Amino acid sequence: MSINAAPLKGEMSVLFSGQGAPVGGHFIGPAVHGYYLIHLVLDGEGVYETLGESHTLGTGDVFVIFPDILVKYEADKSNPWKYMWVAFSGEIVEESLTSIGIAPDRTVIRGCSLPAMKRMFRSLRKSLQRADFPKAGNMEASGWLRLILSELALLRQPAETEAEAPPSRSFRQIDQAIRLLSLQYGQQLSIEGIAHTLGYHRAHLTKLFKEATGLSPMQFLFKIRMKKAEELLGGELTIAQIAASVGYNDPLFFTKQFHKWSGLSPTEFRKGRREEGRLP
Structure with a gap:
């Protein structure tokens, strides 16, 4: 796992990023987190639960965790998922996510371009390893995070129609x-x-x-x-x-x-x- 040595307060800053391959049946939660998290499923399957809904996810799917929202996610017992993740925070994050159609009740994005997303996640992690100049690494990581969000925005946009009901x-x-x-x-x-x-x-x-x-x-x-x-x-x-x-x-x-x-x-x-x- 790579950790940001110089996150900026107030801005959208990456906190840490990593990759995992949990064993079948391994779960996290129900729990709340103090930051935002994006998980990209690389392979296998798992279930993500939030706000009373359950989502079965597989290769190329993404789920976004909001701070202070109770969530649980569990690897499939026979075909456990592998995933990459990035944690981030900042005063502008919620508004930025909402503007691209990602909200606490709309946190699953399916069908990502896996090769492109994997390259961005790997580049983000590499930028956090710049021990020679952590502040530059922070800025570079923030740039990769924005590119990841841009990719998610393009996938989310077609689903956002005028007929879609707003949150109740x-x-x-x-x-x-x-x-x-x-x-x-x-x-x-x-x-x-x-x-x-x-x-x-x-x-x-x-x-x-x-x-x-x-x-x-x-x-x-x-x-x-x-x-x-x-x-x-x-x-x-x-x-x-x-x-x-x-x-x-x-x-x-x-x-x-x-x-x-x-x-x-x-x-x-x-x-x-x-x-x-x-x-x-």
């Missing part, structure tokens, strides 16, 4: 709820308050949310908080500071919740992480 109001509202929970997990949130903001009854919001993500809003919020707590436990914040950072005013209650999540207390989890870090 319920989808937009659930997407908004997902983003709200993912970004404000450290606040004192209530599902009633979120439902009121979005114009739904709590029960109806919960039903729609579960259809889209497989989790209730509270289960989704709990998972986001615990994942962030795991990340923070790798640092130097106190347990009380971590509890407050992920939305728990009472450190004791946070400890009980974390134990329910991981089977360990926060202190035990941190100790295990540090011991792992000392392994050769």
Whole structure:
């Protein structure tokens, strides 16, 4: 895997890129990511699940993952896929993707020119390996990313017609709820308050949310908080500071919740992480 040593804040910047050949049945998720991801299927088959929909993908297909959207993807058991991927971020990314017809509910593009796409992915990875001048490598990688997106735009364009229905109001509202929970997990949130903001009854919001993500809003919020707590436990914040950072005013209650999540207390989890870090 190649990692960008000099990404620019605010711009569309590549973070890292790589290639994988998972074994049959290997899966990732359900989980959310903190960045955008493009996967290009090189060979084999797999299933990509997002927003309550399942897509069986094969050679030449692409799927795009948006940050803070729950996804799962799994290699076919008998004919597992191989793929290349690129992760990227930036303030202009979502608008750029939307402008070419790629949105959280439209993330699958089929029938790519595999030789051309493979060349672009390989060139992008090579640019990230410019240890002599990382900033130049960042700019070069960003250029290759834009060429990849241009290729996807050309494939997406014929499917975009005036007759195509825009995303439903319920989808937009659930997407908004997902983003709200993912970004404000450290606040004192209530599902009633979120439902009121979005114009739904709590029960109806919960039903729609579960259809889209497989989790209730509270289960989704709990998972986001615990994942962030795991990340923070790798640092130097106190347990009380971590509890407050992920939305728990009472450190004791946070400890009980974390134990329910991981089977360990926060202190035990941190100790295990540090011991792992000392392994050769």
